[in-house]
Amino acid sequence: MPRESATSTLELTERALHQFWTHGFHATSMDALVKSTGVSRHGIYAGFGGKKQLFEACFDRYQTLIVTPAFGRVEASDADLSSIAAYYESQIALAETIGLPGPGCFVANSSTEIAPHDASAKAKVAEHNARLRRGFTNALANERRNCGALSPLDLGALADVFVVFTNGLWSMSRTTTDANDLRVAVKTFLSSMEGTLR
Amino acid sequence: MPRESATSTLELTERALHQFWTHGFHATSMDALVKSTGVSRHGIYAGFGGKKQLFEACFDRYQTLIVTPAFGRVEASDADLSSIAAYYESQIALAETIGLPGPGCFVANSSTEIAPHDASAKAKVAEHNARLRRGFTNALANERRNCGALSPLDLGALADVFVVFTNGLWSMSRTTTDANDLRVAVKTFLSSMEGTLR
DNA sequence: CTTGTAGCAGAATGATCATTCTGTTACGAA
DNA sequence: TTCGTAACAGAATGATCATTCTGCTACAAG
Numbered sequence: 001m002p003r004e005s006a007t008s009t010l011e012l013t014e015r016a017l018h019q020f021w022t023h024g025f026h027a028t029s030m031d032a033l034v035k036s037t038g039v040s041r042h043g044i045y046a047g048f049g050g051k052k053q054l055f056e057a058c059f060d061r062y063q064t065l066i067v068t069p070a071f072g073r074v075e076a077s078d079a080d081l082s083s084i085a086a087y088y089e090s091q092i093a094l095a096e097t098i099g100l101p102g103p104g105c106f107v108a109n110s111s112t113e114i115a116p117h118d119a120s121a122k123a124k125v126a127e128h129n130a131r132l133r134r135g136f137t138n139a140l141a142n143e144r145r146n147c148g149a150l151s152p153l154d155l156g157a158l159a160d161v162f163v164v165f166t167n168g169l170w171s172m173s174r175t176t177t178d179a180n181d182l183r184v185a186v187k188t189f190l191s192s193m194e195g196t197l198r
Numbered sequence: 199m200p201r202e203s204a205t206s207t208l209e210l211t212e213r214a215l216h217q218f219w220t221h222g223f224h225a226t227s228m229d230a231l232v233k234s235t236g237v238s239r240h241g242i243y244a245g246f247g248g249k250k251q252l253f254e255a256c257f258d259r260y261q262t263l264i265v266t267p268a269f270g271r272v273e274a275s276d277a278d279l280s281s282i283a284a285y286y287e288s289q290i291a292l293a294e295t296i297g298l299p300g301p302g303c304f305v306a307n308s309s310t311e312i313a314p315h316d317a318s319a320k321a322k323v324a325e326h327n328a329r330l331r332r333g334f335t336n337a338l339a340n341e342r343r344n345c346g347a348l349s350p351l352d353l354g355a356l357a358d359v360f361v362v363f364t365n366g367l368w369s370m371s372r373t374t375t376d377a378n379d380l381r382v383a384v385k386t387f388l389s390s391m392e393g394t395l396r
Numbered sequence: 397c398t399t400g401t402a403g404c405a406g407a408a409t410g411a412t413c414a415t416t417c418t419g420t421t422a423c424g425a426a
Numbered sequence: 427t428t429c430g431t432a433a434c435a436g437a438a439t440g441a442t443c444a445t446t447c448t449g450c451t452a453c454a455a456g
Contacts, residue, residue, distance in 0.1 A: 020202075021382040022314075023315075024310070024311065024314070025312070026224040026311075027314075027315060049361065089251055096270040100348050101314075101320075103314075104310065108310070108369060109310045110371060111369065111372055111373060112222070112302065112306070112307050112310045112311060112369070113224075113310060113311050114298075114371065115373070116220075116221070116222070116225075116372070117221075117225060117290070117302075122373065125373055126373050129370070129373060142216065148305065153366070154382075154386070155380045157385075157386040158377065158386055160382065160383040160386070161363075161383050161386050161387045161390070162362055163366075163370070163383075164366035164370055164383050165359075165362055165366055166366065166368025166371075167365070167366035167369040167370060168361075168362035168363055168364065168365035169362050169365070169366070171306060171309065171310070171362075171365040171366065171369055171391050172205065172327070172361070172362055173363060174309055174310060174313070174314070175309060175313070175320065175323055175327060181358065184352075184355045184358065185361075185362050185370055187355075188355040188356055188358070188359050189359045189362070190392050190395075192359070192391060192393070193390060195390070195393055195394060196390040196393060198388075
């Protein structure tokens with residue numbers, strides 16, 4: 001319930017994203033969007049065309065607002081396992097700030113709620129997972145080079161394990177009340193993976 | 199669209215479960231339930247009280263119909279890591295039979311779609327995850343005993359990693375088209391975990 | 397001030413959908 | 427056959443909600 005209304009398209013999608021993220025697509029009424037963005041129905045329809053289009057615009061907003069700031073370090077050319085650890089920590093800290101149990105991952109949520117019956121949402125989810133996979137592969141390759149391991153490990157397969165774990169982690173953050181549980185799971189997982197890379 | 203209508207309460211919930219599982223709660227109309235179960239609105243309301251209650255009954259049905267047959271082996275007193283592998287394989291094979299991308303896990307789906315705004319659904323999801331955790335802890339304890347490892351490993355933390363991975367796996371099965379990707383992720387994950395247990 | 401325009405609030409519209417209601421049918425018991 | 431009952435199909439109800447529409451307001455340009 002912002003005091004001021006959104007003054008730009010970017011700010012509008014940001015506020016809409018917050019609604020969709022925490023309540024889901026179906027449970028977010030047009031009325032709730034009008035109230036939370038401070039923008040009139042007229043403004044929303046003129047700017048986006050409808051609820052569905054506004055929802056889709058939120059995907060891109062989520063990438064730049066949430067994913068990139070946290071996951072960017074994993075995609076950096078000098079990223080390694082510690083970058084992945086930092087990524088998880090920043091997301092857990094964020095979830096903690098918002099309050100646990102949290103809203104999880106907007107993309108993963110959309111994947112279960114919308115994607116089964118919507119091709120464009122499905123494509124956006126697939127693209128997001130591909131991004132994660134690329135980033136993890138990058139960091140894992142660096143890590144392996146750094147520690148001088150030479151075994152012919154399938155980094156792609158390992159990256160997939162990270163993608164699966166990541167999806168599961170945000171899924172768990174929707175029911176967990178204690179951020180420490182998430183931290184312990186991450187720590188345990190990462191030290192196992194570290195052992196595997198050696 | 200069954201030719202015959204459901205003749206028992208159990209059969210009714212089974213068919214309703216299929217609808218809710220594949221389409222979600224919101225996207226399953228009362229009309230769809232009437233058509234797919236072959237039971238009249240009157241019958242559904244007389245037997246359950248409403249859509250919501252029917253949905254809740256599906257949780258228990260899912261446990262006995264899907265979870266227990268597959269996860270029971272992990273809960274057996276002689277379970278070990280191979281039981282966990284068999285569990286994953288049976289669920290992947292099931293998803294393959296239904297067709298990928300599949301409906302994922304009914305409980306996890308409900309966790310994102312319903313649980314945020316429904317206490318009873320939230321409790322059922324938490325209970326399910328606790329069940330997974332207990333089962334994995336059991337199998338991991340056996341595995342460690344069998345291979346004679348003595349290091350003071352936190353099995354609970356390791357079990358949590360398995361719970362997270364499991365949630366992530368079913369989440370991925372909603373977008374993946376190739377069951378082999380899931381199998382590779384499982385295989386890679388399990389061999390890492392095996393190394394950790396030694 | 398006047399006029400034009402952009403954006404607003406909130407009322408109408410129309411669709412969808414859970415729930416309830418109404419008649420009808422099938423069928424077993426007497 | 428004749429009740430009585432149970433369950434059916436599908437129409438009415440009422441609520442919710444996305445979308446559209448209708449005036450109104452604020453304000454900038456002249």
